[in-house]
Amino acid sequence: MGRTMILNASPRAPRSNSKQYAAIFSECYPFETEYFELLHKDPLALIESMGEFSDVLFVFPLYADGIPATLLQFLKVLEEHPPKRKPVASVLVNCGFIEPGQNDVAVEMMRLFCRRNGYRFGSVLRIGSGEAILTTPFRAFVARKIKKLAGSVATGKHQNLKVTMPIPKGMYIKASETYWANYGAKYGVTKEQMATMQIEDSKLGSDGKAGS
Amino acid sequence: MKLIISDRHLDIPEIKQASVECIDLSKLKIANCIGCFGCWVKTPGKCVIRDDATKVYPRIAESDTVLYVSKVKFGSYDLVMKTMLERSIPIQQAFIRLFNGETHHVQRNVAPKQAIVLGYGDISPEERDVFCQLIARNANNMNFAHYRVRFATEQGLEEAVREEVLKWGAQ
Numbered sequence: 001m002g003r004t005m006i007l008n009a010s011p012r013a014p015r016s017n018s019k020q021y022a023a024i025f026s027e028c029y030p031f032e033t034e035y036f037e038l039l040h041k042d043p044l045a046l047i048e049s050m051g052e053f054s055d056v057l058f059v060f061p062l063y064a065d066g067i068p069a070t071l072l073q074f075l076k077v078l079e080e081h082p083p084k085r086k087p088v089a090s091v092l093v094n095c096g097f098i099e100p101g102q103n104d105v106a107v108e109m110m111r112l113f114c115r116r117n118g119y120r121f122g123s124v125l126r127i128g129s130g131e132a133i134l135t136t137p138f139r140a141f142v143a144r145k146i147k148k149l150a151g152s153v154a155t156g157k158h159q160n161l162k163v164t165m166p167i168p169k170g171m172y173i174k175a176s177e178t179y180w181a182n183y184g185a186k187y188g189v190t191k192e193q194m195a196t197m198q199i200e201d202s203k204l205g206s207d208g209k210a211g212s
Numbered sequence: 213m214k215l216i217i218s219d220r221h222l223d224i225p226e227i228k229q230a231s232v233e234c235i236d237l238s239k240l241k242i243a244n245c246i247g248c249f250g251c252w253v254k255t256p257g258k259c260v261i262r263d264d265a266t267k268v269y270p271r272i273a274e275s276d277t278v279l280y281v282s283k284v285k286f287g288s289y290d291l292v293m294k295t296m297l298e299r300s301i302p303i304q305q306a307f308i309r310l311f312n313g314e315t316h317h318v319q320r321n322v323a324p325k326q327a328i329v330l331g332y333g334d335i336s337p338e339e340r341d342v343f344c345q346l347i348a349r350n351a352n353n354m355n356f357a358h359y360r361v362r363f364a365t366e367q368g369l370e371e372a373v374r375e376e377v378l379k380w381g382a383q
Contacts, residue, residue: 012247061247064297065349066288069244073291097308097315105349108342109287115338116286169315173308176315180306184253197321199257199303200270 002054003032004153005087009060009071013037018059020134021092024143025057028150038070043077051083055090055122055153058110061130062095067106075113082117089114090122090153094130098172100162101126123152128164129172132179138165213274214380216373218281219292224374230381235271237292240264244295251302257320258302265299273303276323279376284331287342316352324357328376331361332369
């Protein structure tokens with residue numbers, strides 16, 4: 001309940017969705033925030049700064065069903081070199097799947113870290129369809145939930161929140177197909193090329209499976 | 213193809229005898245995934261970072277029987293294995309499908325796997341629980357047809373691997 005450190009743990013921090021989520025949090029939060037990116041930063045300097053905040057908000061994407069390696073690396077340093085004062089730790093995690101629940105394991109990893117290392121665990125916001133939601137009319141949905149998250153961190157009345165696009169899964173799959181096809185088109189890559197079954201230079205048989 | 217992918221050296225003669233390929237990630241140069249999506253939208257199926265990971269993920273994709281050996285940290289694979297798994301996303305497409313009632317990425321040419329995940333270290337019960345939850349999620353995204361999770365201490369690791377390899381030999 002006070003100054004919050006926002007720690008963007010995305011491996012592509014400067015051009016990440018996490019950065020945009022963090023910016024929305026800053027706009028909504030009634031007290032001071034300071035934004036940091038984990039990427040290429042000295043973890044010990046970040047930890048020293050962390051000791052000056054009452055709260056820390058970890059913002060990151062789901063990577064291979066868990067926390068990104070960049071964050072794991074940082075947590076290992078944090079475990080060895082705790083700050084002089086341990087802030088309350090909250091989490092804002094997003095994944096590209098429509099189900100916010102696919103972020104649950106990453107949240108449990110953060111909870112486990114906090115329990116083991118004596119950090120009070122605060123609020124959580126799990127975002128589904130997080131790769132694209134900010135570019136859709138559903139941006140307002142996520143902004144509203146981030147505002148709720150900011151309120152819960154500010155008051156210390158911690159909450160477990162989630163948000164995603166309110167559309168059927170079939171529609172989501174079709175919409176994501178268009179999203180990614182357009183993404184590839186920016187680089188002159190067709191949808192068919194993106195859908196190749198080939199991995200590196202493996203040879204494919206006529207059935208599309210790897211030749212031996 | 214049978215594959216052991218390990219985050220540390222394993223001194224187990226039975227591995228060679230059982231015609232199992234063993235990749236020791238600790239000897240390889242593998243950088244962090246930078247989340248550029250290049251392997252989906254620029255050079256589909258190929259990572260834009262041309263380090264040792266590009267030799268490993270095709271082997272993972274081809275294997276139908278895999279033993280993953282990793283230290284466990286905070287309920288996650290520790291850094292070496294985690295970094296490799298993050299670099300393995302070229303074996304998936306950007307496109308999404310419905311699988312087991314959830315949205316997941318379409319796999320490229322990835323063999324369905326009989327997977328054993330051997331987590332080692334000083335692992336608390338709650339950490340085991342989180343790790344098992346992680347592997348259950350991985351099963352959907354890493355094309356595990358069947359999987360089993362096993363834990364070992366660091367001292368007991370090689371014996372545990374040996375037992376699993378001998379089981380493969382008996383199949």
